[in-house]
Amino acid sequence: MSKEDFESGLTWEVKANSRRYHKHKQRKSFLCFTRGRYSDNVVRSHKYSLLTFLPLTLFEQFQRAANVYFLLMVVLQCVPAISSIPWYITIIPLLVVLSVRGLKDLASDMARRRCDSEINSRPCDVLVSQSFMTAQWKDVCVGDVLRIRRDQIIPADLLLLSSSEPHSLCYVETADIDGETNLKYRQALDATHNELTSHPSEEALGAFNGIVLCEEPNNRLYTFRGQLQWQGECFLLENEHVLLRGTVLRNTDFAYGLTIYTGADTKILRNCGKLRVKRTQLEEVFNKVVIGIVLSVLLAALLLAIGAGVSSYQVMTQTSFLSALVVDGNPAYNGFLVYWSYIILLSPAMPIALYITFEVIHTIHSKFIGWDLEMYWQQTDKPAEARNTSLSEELGQVGYLLSDKTGTLTQNRLLFRQCCVAGQIYGDASVSAEDVKPMDLSWNPFSSGGLRMFSPTLVETLRGQRCPVATQFLSALALCHTVMAEWKEGFPVYQAASPDEETLVGAARELGWVFLSRTRDFVVVSELGATRQYQLLALLDFTSKRRRMSVLVRDPEGGLKLYCKGADVVILERLQKNCPHQESTEMALELFAEACLRTLCVAVRSVPEALWERWSKTLALSAAMATCERDTLLEKLYDEMERDLLLLGVTAIEDRLQEGVPETIALLQEAGIKVWVLTGDKKETAVNIGYSCKLLHPESRLLEWQELRQILQSADPQVSFFKAKQTELWATHKEMARAKTSVVLTGSELAEFEERPEWGASFMSLAEQCQSVLCCRVTPAQKAEIVKLVRKHTASITMSIGDGANDVNMIKTAHIGVGLAGREGGQAVHNADFAVSQFRFLQRLLLVHGRWSYRRISLFLCYFLFKTCGFALVHIWFGILNGFSAQSLYETWFIALYTVFYTATPVMCMAFFEQFSTTRPMTTRPWRSLSRWLRPSLLQLRL
């Protein structure tokens, strides 16, 4: 490897078709020593082997303080001088707990093992000396050339060499990786495509001797950098040349790939990071209680030991025949021994079985959530799901609900309702979507209905080709996207990553601009029946930071055009000077926002040939750079291209509220839960949605940034806040005024916030008194920042709910993350603790399951501590009667079986079945004061 390879970070070397070379360097491990570089393609998700199970499980379990404590007790009991109860008495509960836990771990490990071996023995075709042999996944080795058939799962990370489709395109479904069900295309390099498909493929592939240099294995799913050295040339490799393990090949008969990463090095396995263990607040309370119990046991034992010393002193001096029983004739030493004896005797006060019972109860509670018919969504056949089983009681304590808007409050079933082309508004959003008269689109063979816009004028304009802006507008809609077309029964079926794009492309199809197909280099569009093929030069993709996407195409006439669509702020600042229709378009934007419509601006730029040449050269250079540098360069490059735009128009998409959202929000607010909405939408849209979902009361006063800043800057924010409210609402009830103020913030204002951390606390105390907080124009990172702000400045439990990849940050940051299993992929759900299908299910999740669970577990803890402490306290009392000699009052077996057998079921049954009241009044009259009585009652127990 040369020096520059190291510098660019491309240090992973793969030689095609040289199995021996790689086999030799395969990673082998023995205990903790590993040698070699390439891991094999065997998945080992199991933790234990026959030999290591016992030590490992014991090691894990003895990390729990309670278990160590009991082990210590067993050891102490082996000393005859102090063993107040026989040694086997303590070891029985300990063994029961250890073996229950161990068996549970073992069972899940066996399941993983079975699953692993099922995966490892899946068949795949490996090229061995010029012919494909069926082998198992575990035999695949770095450098092997594989053949993947249609609908097969890809066994390792592959470099796509060629496929059965033209241009060596192939389609993959990445549902297992990111949960998105739309197809994505991957394409082989031209070089490999040309060379390897021309011959009979086996022979050509067998002779393929390229060397791939690429990054070390990493977990970045969407980037790949490397180069292929072959036939004296060097080709740059990117993400689109790579087929990842776990994806499924679709719509392609065959694909040939060179194995780059196997097994533990693959991106998907690198990605399944460790699960973050969330601990509930109750658990922390409980840990403190356990420490308290230990301390009080030690104290009690000390007092009793002093008593024993004194009484044995008396025995020594007065009772001749018993004095022989005082060890060594030394009362102090006797007291010392009795101290240890009492620690043993009082050890049942330590709730050893509590952790395991706690887990069982949590599991059952989570199951109840999954079993609930009222949270089952029939349309997609999805029940609710508790992905993290240990948080159920936190649900009952939620104080702040931070919600995404799109897809969470709304249905995310988008309808193209209006558009504004060249300053002219088409369509009418005041008519509800169901009542829209269908337009006569029979002239369009590709029309399949479903357009909820009535605007014959637009159709006429388009068909008559009277307005070039309108034509360009629709071309932009049909070209600027990443949608894939699949042909079914003569109709194109669109598969898109984002529902916005699908809607826009669908609308363009209805209006005559039909997107037909896409290859790597070309996009084919039928414009009013005339099929035109555009050459795709560059695709400047969408990111949440850029908030726009563009395509650079060469039209059949040879002109270079950049079509760009994106959020209005971003596009408007990139327009050329004196752009026509700008003012009227901005007015239209406002109108659309008031009607709660989602808007996207569409713009075009004619790119001079010279600029393109210069630009593409720089772009090519960037491919070889290290990731972070490249990203900044790309950003600059893209920025350079997306300027001097000519505004074409605005699309307006309706996203209707989900069923039951206003009721749910009202109910949650009544329950004392603060509902905040964080959205990437425009302020006007967000405020309108806020009104329609009853987040904002029609009479409530919106506190905006200017005013808020004044309040925050003032010496005493509280006072100024009240003044600000009173100026308008002094006359009305004070109580009313409290509830009817809402804060509206935007992303840029929040950024200012981050510079002034001292405002955080005062802002939170203000927010506490407001009805709600609405943050618009926020980025995913800012969403997480807001959650952090809330977590930092309040003691309440925060809950985030969202449905898309942009909510993942926020979901992970909050105490409880809820993923809405909606239309936008599965990323949110994958990262969430709970998954539901509808926003209104939160009602039941929080107010029924959460509260039940909270109450049950609180009662359970009290009950459990009561029963263990009560059992042990008897011995303190009995000590007074028996001269503090650590004599047990109970029969020894009774002690052993008390916790694990005699008293196990009642406490568990209560924790499973206790119902505070029927579900009905609870959802309507929430009650959240449990923590107020829980803590004192725990204290009482200790006393």
Add this chain to the structure above:
Amino acid sequence: MGKTKDKSGPLARRPDNSAFKQQRLPAWSPMLTANTVLPFFYLLAVVCMLLGVWLLLLVQSTQEIKLDYTDLGNCNECFDLRRNVSNAAQACSCRVEFSIDKSLKGDVFFYYGLKNFHQNLRRYMDSRDDGQTLGRIKILKNPSTYCAPFDKDKYGVPIAPCGAVANSMFNDSFSLTYHLSSGRSVPVPLLRTGLTWYTDKNVKFRNPRTDNLTLAEVFEGTRPPLYWQTPVYSLDPRDPNNNGFINEDLIVWMREAAFPNFKKLYGILNRADPNFEKGLPKGNYSIDISYNFPVQHFQGRKGVVLTTLTWFGGQNHFLPIAYLVTSSLILLAAVVLTVAWWKFGKDGKNMKE
């Protein structure tokens, strides 16, 4: 779980609509209002009161005569004699007299009682070898170290039965005499067997196997506990079957009492005697005591108890009094609640909140 997998079709993952899974199992949540709670309190008070009164009557119907003879009458001399351990070998007997005003009807039980004797000290309780008293021949001459320092004497001769419990066995003996008004004295016959449970005598305590040897020969090579006057095989000179480890006095003593003040069964009135067919008639009685057990060393007292029993046991006032106290507390609470309800909560305002 397996059931859900069998299903297929559009609603395959629909949860079962069962009472358990939907948490619709029958449940009852009492709405606590004054109208339900207050009557309940009164009812509970009445029930406890009735139970208490009934038990009190029951307990009162038993008759009990307690006699602390520690330094009563001429036992005073013996009491002083026993103060000095060196006089342990000297026999001392004394007599106490008492009268019964009301005849004790039915079975009469004769107990001896000790006060402030801690049989519940752990090291005392552990100081015994159950293997030895179970009659295991090997352990007989090799008692467990739990018995230390009462396992072997200073010459290394094993002690049988070993341990502090056996060593401190109560060794006073009593004989009860009835003085008829005619001046004639009749000894009151006491059954000295049948004081233990079947499992005690046949399972927990057994003599070593004799195999044609006499009991004395079996115990050869062992010595009685230090404080004992007689070896274990001749504890009961009258009944040869009541000797060794199965001696009933020994068994009774070896079941340690949980509390420092206790009484243990000594004998049962033999009602086969025509004089005592109906129990103990009223009149004057005396007890001749062979006074051996010293109590000064632990500031204790000793006495005898004569009592009749009911199904409820002897004269134990704890439970009836506990019931009565509970009853009055509940009644008090009920009255307070009633007053509070009458004054503040009658209009039901507190229910709304």
